[in-house]
Amino acid sequence: MKNRLIRTATTSLLSLSLCTAIGAQADAKTVLIQSTTSTANSGLYDYLLPAFEQENNIKVNVVAVGTGQAIRNARNCDADVLLVHAKAAEEAFVAEGFGVERFDVMYNDFVIVGPASDPAGIRGSENVQSAFRKIADNEALFASRGDDSGTHKKEMSLWENAGVNAEASGKTWYRSTGSGMGATINTAVGLGAYALTDRATWIGFKNKSDYQILLEGDTVLFNQYGVTLVNENKCPSVNAESGQQFIDWLLSEAAQNKIAQFQIANQKLFYPNAN
Amino acid sequence: MHYWQRLTSVQNGKLMLRPFSKGQQRSFPGFVHDDQMGSERLCHQLRRTQLSINSVSFNTGTTELLRNVNLSLSASGITAIMGFNGAGKSVLLKIMHGILQPTSGQVLWDQHPSDQEHRLSQAMVFQKPVLLRRSTQANIDFVLKQRNTKNPKLRNELLSRVGLLAKARQPARLLSGGEQQRLTLARALACSPSVLFLDEATASLDPASTAIIERIVSEQANLGTKIIMVTHDAAQAARLAQQIVFMDSGTVVEQSCSNSFFNGPQSAAARAYLEGRIYKSDTHEQEQ
Amino acid sequence: MQESAISLAINLITSRDADLFEIIALSLRVSLVAVFISLIFGLLIGASLATSRFPGRQVLSILVNALMSLPPVVVGLLVYLCLSRSGPMGWLGLLYTPTAMIIAQTVLITPLVAALSRQVIEDLFLEYKEQFQSLQLSKSQQINALLWDSRYSLLTVALAGLGRSLSEVGAVIIVGGNIDHLTRVMTTAIALETSKGNLPLALALGLILLCMALLINALLATLNFSAKRQAYA
Numbered sequence: 001m002k003n004r005l006i007r008t009a010t011t012s013l014l015s016l017s018l019c020t021a022i023g024a025q026a027d028a029k030t031v032l033i034q035s036t037t038s039t040a041n042s043g044l045y046d047y048l049l050p051a052f053e054q055e056n057n058i059k060v061n062v063v064a065v066g067t068g069q070a071i072r073n074a075r076n077c078d079a080d081v082l083l084v085h086a087k088a089a090e091e092a093f094v095a096e097g098f099g100v101e102r103f104d105v106m107y108n109d110f111v112i113v114g115p116a117s118d119p120a121g122i123r124g125s126e127n128v129q130s131a132f133r134k135i136a137d138n139e140a141l142f143a144s145r146g147d148d149s150g151t152h153k154k155e156m157s158l159w160e161n162a163g164v165n166a167e168a169s170g171k172t173w174y175r176s177t178g179s180g181m182g183a184t185i186n187t188a189v190g191l192g193a194y195a196l197t198d199r200a201t202w203i204g205f206k207n208k209s210d211y212q213i214l215l216e217g218d219t220v221l222f223n224q225y226g227v228t229l230v231n232e233n234k235c236p237s238v239n240a241e242s243g244q245q246f247i248d249w250l251l252s253e254a255a256q257n258k259i260a261q262f263q264i265a266n267q268k269l270f271y272p273n274a275n
Numbered sequence: 276m277h278y279w280q281r282l283t284s285v286q287n288g289k290l291m292l293r294p295f296s297k298g299q300q301r302s303f304p305g306f307v308h309d310d311q312m313g314s315e316r317l318c319h320q321l322r323r324t325q326l327s328i329n330s331v332s333f334n335t336g337t338t339e340l341l342r343n344v345n346l347s348l349s350a351s352g353i354t355a356i357m358g359f360n361g362a363g364k365s366v367l368l369k370i371m372h373g374i375l376q377p378t379s380g381q382v383l384w385d386q387h388p389s390d391q392e393h394r395l396s397q398a399m400v401f402q403k404p405v406l407l408r409r410s411t412q413a414n415i416d417f418v419l420k421q422r423n424t425k426n427p428k429l430r431n432e433l434l435s436r437v438g439l440l441a442k443a444r445q446p447a448r449l450l451s452g453g454e455q456q457r458l459t460l461a462r463a464l465a466c467s468p469s470v471l472f473l474d475e476a477t478a479s480l481d482p483a484s485t486a487i488i489e490r491i492v493s494e495q496a497n498l499g500t501k502i503i504m505v506t507h508d509a510a511q512a513a514r515l516a517q518q519i520v521f522m523d524s525g526t527v528v529e530q531s532c533s534n535s536f537f538n539g540p541q542s543a544a545a546r547a548y549l550e551g552r553i554y555k556s557d558t559h560e561q562e563q
Numbered sequence: 564m565q566e567s568a569i570s571l572a573i574n575l576i577t578s579r580d581a582d583l584f585e586i587i588a589l590s591l592r593v594s595l596v597a598v599f600i601s602l603i604f605g606l607l608i609g610a611s612l613a614t615s616r617f618p619g620r621q622v623l624s625i626l627v628n629a630l631m632s633l634p635p636v637v638v639g640l641l642v643y644l645c646l647s648r649s650g651p652m653g654w655l656g657l658l659y660t661p662t663a664m665i666i667a668q669t670v671l672i673t674p675l676v677a678a679l680s681r682q683v684i685e686d687l688f689l690e691y692k693e694q695f696q697s698l699q700l701s702k703s704q705q706i707n708a709l710l711w712d713s714r715y716s717l718l719t720v721a722l723a724g725l726g727r728s729l730s731e732v733g734a735v736i737i738v739g740g741n742i743d744h745l746t747r748v749m750t751t752a753i754a755l756e757t758s759k760g761n762l763p764l765a766l767a768l769g770l771i772l773l774c775m776a777l778l779i780n781a782l783l784a785t786l787n788f789s790a791k792r793q794a795y796a
Contacts, residue, residue: 032659041759046743063659063740077648078658182758207760237648237656374696395699405694408712408795421704446794466698 030059031242034071034079036150037180039225040064042200042269047262052249058242066180068148074098074228077235080243082228085198086150090226098235099228103251106259106270107224110154111202112215113185114194122194128218132162139173141193142166145184146176150223155196158220185211198223200269225270227251250274325350325501326371326470331380333366340366342525344380348518353492353502355516355533357509359548362522364505365402365474371503372399372472395422398463399472402479404455411450411458412443418465433461438487453484460488464495471495473504477511489515509549513537521545523554568766572774575767582744587775590748593661593735594728597668598676601724604669605676606717610706612677613685624681630674635667639737642667646738659740664748667734672724679720683713715795722780729776749775 039045040062049060065073067084074082075098082099084090093099112122112131120140125131135142144166145152159166166174175193177184181201188195189209197205202213227247232240249255256272263269326348333341341363348354356364369375371382373389384393407414415433419425434440437457442450447458456476463471473492477485492515496502506512512519512533519536521529523544531541540546547554575583612624644650646658646666657663687709695705710717732750739746741755749772756765 037758041755061659061740061742061745063742073647076650077653180758182760186757186760205760207762235648237653369693372697374693391699397697399697401693401697405691407691407708417708418698421698421700449794 029057029239029242030061031080031239031246032078033060033062033081033083033246034074035062035064035083036067036070036085036225037064037182038085038151038198038201039083039270041182042204042264044200044259044262044270048255048258051258052246052255056242056245056249058245060246066145066147066149067153068150074230077230077237079230080239081246082230083225084150085223085225086153087224087226089150089153090228094228097233098231100231100240102226102228103247104273104275105225105227105250106256106272106274107222108199108270109216109223110151110196110221111199111213112194112196113188113202113211114214115192116210116212117192118214119192120194123214125215128158128215128220129162131215132158132164135173135194136162136164136166139171141173141175141188141191143184143188143191143193143195144174144176145181146178147180149181151181151196151198154223158196161220203264203267203269224273325385326503327381327383327386328367328371329381329383331367331370331377331382333363333370333375333378340525341370341377344525344527346520346527346530348501348503348520351496351499351501352518353496353504353516354518354520355512356503356505356520356522357507357512357545357548358522359544359554363525364522367522368399368472368474368503368505372397374399395466396469397472398466398468398470399474400456400459400463400476402475404452404459406447406450406455406458408448409446410444411439411447414447414458414462415465418462422466424465424467430465433465436464436491437461453480456480457484457487460491464491468500470501470503473502473506475505475507478507485511509537521548567763568770571763572767572770576771583771585744586747586749586752587771589661589746590729590750590772591775593664593668593748594725597665597672597728598721598724600665600669601672601676602717602721605673605720605724606680606710608673608677609680610684610710612681613688614702614705614709624678627674627681628678631678633671633674635671635731635733636737638671639667639734642670642734642738658738659742659746661739661746663738664735664746667738668728668731671731671734672728675727676720676724679723680713680717683716683720684709687713712795715791718783722783725779726776729772 035045041064045060045062049062052058053060063070063073063079067086067089070079070082070084071086071089071093073079074093082090082093083105087102090099090102094102112128114120114122120131120134120138122131122134125134134140144155156167167176175187175191177187179187181197182205185195185197185201185205186207187193189207189211194214199216227250229240229243229247230238232238251274256274259270259272260268326346328344328346331341331344332339344363344367356367358364366375370377373382373394382389387393389397407417409417412430412434415430416425419430431440431443434443437460439450439454439458439461442454447455450458460476471492477488480488489511492502492504496515502515504512504516516533519529519531519533520527521536521540521542521544523542528542529536529540529545536545537549540549544554608627612620612627642663643658645652646655646663647653648656648658657666688705691705691709691712695708700708730750732754735746735748736751736754739748739751741747741751747755749768753765753768753772756762756768
């Protein structure tokens, strides 16, 4: 009886593993998006994708990682569509032949958040340049993504504008977390540090403590999201047809209107600009 | 108290303390077996050599446990190997059984080295019972199955022979020490051995379990199984064995019929052993 | 926050949240299958190492022991590189599927099962060795007997493997991608909620994960496990 029990358990587990393997390949029509985290964590996809999936009977799978890793994964052909926010890197991706063509989808902006006490006094600064200088001069703690993401790339360009070599060694006030946006804000809140974040993640973020937006509205904080179909010529495994269908839909008036209507706590998170 | 005062015999499975007179206390005739003459006759009848140990030595890197052992044993009957602790009895037994390989020399059975088939007809009971973590009966079934003779009737026969049928379904490792050893004996018998080795099998058992094991060993010898046993119990050796092999310091110093051994051991070492004296092997070498 | 996490956990379970049960089911499926496959390979390796004597065995044992501390992220990365479309096994199309997660966890747990079972089996083997030699058991008969006789200890090994795989996040998030309704398991969901700053929900999910582990262990305990273990160990 003992043996029979073991045999039954073995068989059921084996069939379970087989089902798992087969089940993975059964869904033929899927689109795999390598995406930045802000669009996923803010809930945009949960809001947007069901409409597309129902209309077209295509399942959309989203892998949300930092922009840098998303592009690297797409380079390994592990994506059909790339949706990130680092225009220069995206254009390089297309130029190298990995992407077919890049389209603007929507934008929002970055904001600088920090504790209400604002130790470096950046509130009311005329622009990011001066705010970043104040942080550096006061050696106020600053938490950076440090993960080659779109936000990190933006932050590096802002430090450069401010004439501060933040990542140089010996700067104890500059904390590179090497993590995602949410983890970095969690760290910043824990440390009492400033951080640069995209507005969508910030609005959706639940562990704000006494943190506030201390600086916003500078034109350099503009944050553009773009979508790119991965090139079939480089990656034969790409589901180009469904991917293109998704991009066409995303850039359509209907989808763009839906993006414009997406709100959390009565705040708009993304502004469509596909034209 | 001397060892011979503990001398016992087994009758109908019951243990008897052997009465002795004062005159017997200091002399070896006190060891005379009940059927002294029968045993003697049997000993001399055992002429056909089955097992030959030729110049066997065994050492483990630094220590030499066996030195040039030569021995011939008959095909049937009971042979007891005796000697001080560390004399090399167990090692010799294991080399005979083939679970240790001699460093040099040969073990021949009917003039042939032991092969797989012959070794399957040997069984061994160790001093410390090693039982599978299963039920009592599963321990027997395991061996029967291995030998393609799995048979509940045979298993139950074996268990009842060692008085464990009532405990057939109990976990073997929760049996008492004596019961465990009886089970290992039953398991050894499940191999239907032509040769049965016992390595101090009753050393830590109570008299009742010892008696059962001795009875079965005798029965088995009468059924034609060759018994080779290591024991420190001189009385047990006298009761069971027709032939005694005495070892000292890794070599065989005496091999004689049971009666002549207990009546008058040839070697100084054996004399010292039987008298319960500590014997220094360097004096033994001087004597030689 | 702790109280709200507890009440949130209770709410999640009592409200029979479909997404939650989907995630729990996937967690269990991935981990159980991974543990099962790891047991096949791990016990084979463990038993071979325990019962064989060959040059380099010691080195191999040390290596297997060291592999127990293999960082999940490294395993995830290695499996990612293999299963990526540009990798050697990319043609299988397994990346970002539960199968990929099972593969990563199998790689992660097999050394654990192998190392722990080697220790368990070796201890038993030292006890049985002479008796086995005496009975003339073949290698496979010996290994079968050892595996069966150490079954209760090996169940604990399996539970250790299950614990590691259920609680692991680094590997499955890389090869699974934490895709909603496809590869999202308890741990990746917790990581996601943490990154959203939704700490009470993350904590609640953690509590539920802990309860799952408790339930599995309690289930085994009720199968007369400890009593039998005592009698047969």
